[in-house]
Amino acid sequence: MGTLPGFRQFFPQECALRDNIFDTWxxxxxxxxxxxxxxxxxxxxxxxxxxxxxxxxxxxxxxQDKGGRAIALRPExxxxxxxxxxxxxxxxKRPIKWFNVGECYRYERPQKGRLRAFYQFNADILxxxxxxxxxxxxxxxxxxxxxxxxxxxxxxxxLSDRTLWLQALSSWGVPQEQLFAVLNIIDKRxxxxxxxxxxxxxxxxLEGEKLxxxxxxxxxxxxxxxxEAFLNTNKHHEPLISRLEDWKVLMAQLEAMxxxxxxxxxxxxxxxxxxxxxxxYEAFERSGQGRALAGGGRYDTLVEKLGGPQLPAAGFAMGDxxxxxxxxxxxxxxxxxxxxxxxxxxxxxxLRPQALxxxxxxxxxxxxxxxTLKPTSLNKxxxxxxxxxxxxxxxxxxxxxxxxDLRNGHSEVVKExxxxxxxxxxxxxxxxxxxxxxxxxxC
Numbered sequence: 001m002g003t004l005p006g007f008r009q010f011f012p013q014e015c016a017l018r019d020n021i022f023d024t025w026x027x028x029x030x031x032x033x034x035x036x037x038x039x040x041x042x043x044x045x046x047x048x049x050x051x052x053x054x055x056x057x058x059x060x061x062x063x064q065d066k067g068g069r070a071i072a073l074r075p076e077x078x079x080x081x082x083x084x085x086x087x088x089x090x091x092x093k094r095p096i097k098w099f100n101v102g103e104c105y106r107y108e109r110p111q112k113g114r115l116r117a118f119y120q121f122n123a124d125i126l127x128x129x130x131x132x133x134x135x136x137x138x139x140x141x142x143x144x145x146x147x148x149x150x151x152x153x154x155x156x157x158x159l160s161d162r163t164l165w166l167q168a169l170s171s172w173g174v175p176q177e178q179l180f181a182v183l184n185i186i187d188k189r190x191x192x193x194x195x196x197x198x199x200x201x202x203x204x205x206l207e208g209e210k211l212x213x214x215x216x217x218x219x220x221x222x223x224x225x226x227x228e229a230f231l232n233t234n235k236h237h238e239p240l241i242s243r244l245e246d247w248k249v250l251m252a253q254l255e256a257m258x259x260x261x262x263x264x265x266x267x268x269x270x271x272x273x274x275x276x277x278x279x280x281y282e283a284f285e286r287s288g289q290g291r292a293l294a295g296g297g298r299y300d301t302l303v304e305k306l307g308g309p310q311l312p313a314a315g316f317a318m319g320d321x322x323x324x325x326x327x328x329x330x331x332x333x334x335x336x337x338x339x340x341x342x343x344x345x346x347x348x349x350x351l352r353p354q355a356l357x358x359x360x361x362x363x364x365x366x367x368x369x370x371x372t373l374k375p376t377s378l379n380k381x382x383x384x385x386x387x388x389x390x391x392x393x394x395x396x397x398x399x400x401x402x403x404x405d406l407r408n409g410h411s412e413v414v415k416e417x418x419x420x421x422x423x424x425x426x427x428x429x430x431x432x433x434x435x436x437x438x439x440x441x442x443c
Contacts, residue, residue: 006108006116013336018119020334021148021320021327022101025121028144029099032136034123037098039080045070050306051079051275061105061116073105077122078275078299078315079306085126086308094127097136113291113322124315126303131246133314134279134298135253141283141294141316142262148323149332152261152286155293159281160269161247162297164227165218167240172214178204180274186215187272219268224251227265250279275299278314285326293326294318338389340370341428343406345381347397355396358416365420367428382406392426394419 003009010018026036045062062072074080077100085096100122110116123140125133138157145155165186166179174182185200197215198208221227224247231240254260271280280297284290296316303311327333342362346355355371362369370388372381378395385393386406394414395402401419404411405426414422 004116006110008115008117012339016336017324017334018320020337021323022119024147024334025101025144025318026099028140028147029121029123032097032123032140032143034097034099034140037081037084037100038102039074039077039084039100041074041103042071043074043080045072047079047083047306048072048075051082051302052273059106059108061107075104075106076317077102077104077120078124078302078317081122081124081315082299082303082306082308082313085311085313086303086306089127089303089309089311092127095133096126097124098126099123113325115321119320121318121320122315124313126311126313128314129300129312131250131279132253133312135250135257137296137314137316138254138263138281139257139259141281141296141318142259144318145262145283145293148327148334150326150330154286154330155262155283155326156264156286157262157281157283158264158266158269159279160265160267160271161243161279162270162276163246163278164240164243164267165270167243168214168218168234171234171240172211174206174211178206182206182211183270183274184272186219186268187270189215189219190268219266221267222265224248224265227267246279271295271297275302275305277301281316283318285329290325291322293322336389338368338391340385340388340390341368341392342370342423343381343385343388343390343393344369344371345378345385345393345395346372347378347395349375351396351398358394358396358401358419362420362423367420367423391428392423 008014029036045057045060048056048060056075060072060075062070065071081098081100085092085098101119102122103117103119105117107116108114121144123137125137138159142157162183165183169179169182170176181204182201185197189197194212197212201208201211218230221230227247228244231244234240251260251263254263269280269282271282276297277300278298280295282295283293285293294316296314298312298314300312301310303309303313324333344355344359344362346352359369359371370390372384382393382404390406393404393406395404401414401416402411403414403419403422
């Protein structure tokens with residue numbers, strides 16, 4: 001019996017790769033002083049309907065539990081985060097910088113780059129309204145790509161602005177109640193022919209052809225200078241001009257962090273979710289192939305909409321499925337760690353108790369250690385050591401402890417009471433940590 005459509009099994013090798021990706025996400029977030037949080041996998045269905053409308057139900061794994069409650073597997077973390085922060089906003093120090101690595105679920109047709117169960121890296125800043133928060137999040141996204149070995153020649157961030165779009169559409173006569181419907185049309189513009197778009201606009205009783213020309217012109221702007229020129233020619237330019245200052249601050253901060261090579265100003269990006277309110281952005285491969293690698297933006301009204309106080313917020317999510325495809329395409333997949341860094345062998349079965357004591361000693365110091373589980377020849381044990389990728393084999397014999405570097409074949413005698421220090425000197429770190437030995441602080 002196979003797995004359900006859109007769900008994955010992770011055998012040890014795939015699990016190790018997934019965990020390496022998680023480790024990079026976590027290390028990068030912590031370098032930016034983000035704190036981890038976790039939210040329930042199951043949430044009230046009402047949470048997602050309140051955020052996205054009744055139509056979102058078709059995209060969810062939702063059902064009624066034994067208590068008669070309508071619930072859903074979480075399709076994203078943003079609503080849960082907004083509800084959590086909203087409930088305790090008064091007690092939280094600003095800015096609130098939180099991140100999460102967790103699994104999400106969406107009931108949609110599985111296809112390349114999109115599954116029904118997937119992992120996401122979410123990072124959000126709440127309580128900060130200025131463009132500094134947007135710059136910090138974009139910097140975190142770019143640094144994450146860099147930490148995987150991806151460069152500006154391989155990926156870029158397409159940066160846009162929902163505020164600018166809303167103000168422009170209003171100045172073109174689009175009624176307030178139709179703004180988000182038009183934004184959804186713009187969001188799909190790259191994938192649809194002009195006549196399809198015109199028909200959709202006219203279905204909203206708008207001047208389809210004229211409005212599409214204005215939309216395509218704004219979508220084509222690719223520089224801050226081009227945006228400024230557009231704003232200066234707009235007859236309702238006053239509220240638009242004030243937005244230009246936020247753009248200048250954002251771009252100046254990204255330039256100071258030497259991140260502009262990753263940035264492409266692209267107002268064709270608007271993101272389909274209704275709750276976005278300001279700068280929005282998506283990450284893509286430079287080749288233009290594949291789905292978005294990450295996406296996010298500002299959502300200043302969501303916390304209040306879900307029952308909390310008015311609280312500015314911004315964040316992004318990065319999925320593991322498209323990211324792994326990208327890393328594989330550019331030969332940037334994380335290297336596989338050995339199953340055991342150190343292998344303990346014995347020359348005779350009577351030495352097994354001594355070998356087990358040594359094995360446990362090294363494990364208490366946080367080292368990855370494996371040994372043979374049944375009587376077998378020394379040659380077979382060393383073959384197993386090679387098979388699990390160990391760098392060193394420590395052979396317990398009546399004459400003492402012999403350490404062999406399995407990468408170059410060099411052997412030497414090591415005293416057991418200094419073997420931990422000897423292994424550290426050979427480059428073995430303490431990846432596991434230890435609750436037992438305070439000496440691990442030296443690792």
